[in-house]
Amino acid sequence: MKKIIIGAAIAALMATGFAYAAGHGDAINQRKAAMKEVGGAMGAMGKMAKGEMDFDAAVVLASLEKMNNVAKTFGDHFPAGSETGMDSEGKETTAAPKIWEDMGGFKAAISKFEGDTAAAMATAPQSVAELGPVLGAVGANCKACHETFRVKK
Numbered sequence: 001m002k003k004i005i006i007g008a009a010i011a012a013l014m015a016t017g018f019a020y021a022a023g024h025g026d027a028i029n030q031r032k033a034a035m036k037e038v039g040g041a042m043g044a045m046g047k048m049a050k051g052e053m054d055f056d057a058a059v060v061l062a063s064l065e066k067m068n069n070v071a072k073t074f075g076d077h078f079p080a081g082s083e084t085g086m087d088s089e090g091k092e093t094t095a096a097p098k099i100w101e102d103m104g105g106f107k108a109a110i111s112k113f114e115g116d117t118a119a120a121m122a123t124a125p126q127s128v129a130e131l132g133p134v135l136g137a138v139g140a141n142c143k144a145c146h147e148t149f150r151v152k153k
């Protein structure tokens, strides 16, 4: 009987241990996937701005909305313990230690991104000329946050 209880306790501990480890890998996967979406959305709008892709107001709006949605949950993907590690493709996280040193500042940067993308959605650009300043305002967030909260690897 004792053996079974101890065995069960060990199994339970191991299960939590695995869930813990997987949780961190998941967090890195989720935040990288989220940022890839943001990068793709930015890329499409950038191509329109440069005339490499036909302007499409619906795609612009969908791209801004995608970024706004990412901003809403991005802060959830940085649990303690996920400072280092790799995604499922073996790519190391480029999240900077600064995130965990200044979680308030990081969350504020995410809120700003959420606010600026919402404002951009509200303007709903209808031409390349209108898209330019919107991209400028949204794009400033990428640079500002990456400079402070991301490391080059």
Ligand code: HEC
Pocket: 028, 031, 032, 033, 035, 036, 038, 039, 042, 067, 092, 093, 094, 095, 096, 106, 109, 110, 113, 138, 139, 141, 142, 143, 145, 146, 149, 150
């Ligand atoms: C509030 C902070 C913040 C904002 C705003 C932000 N990023 Fe990021 N971004 C990050 C962090 C942190 C990482 C590193 C994630 C990791 O490697 O764990 C990252 C990583 C990335 C990556 C690499 C993803 C990968 O596959 O490793 C791309 C691409 C990217 N960001 C694009 C953008 C673009 C484009 C914008 C603006 C439209 C943007 N980001 C705005 C914080 C931000």
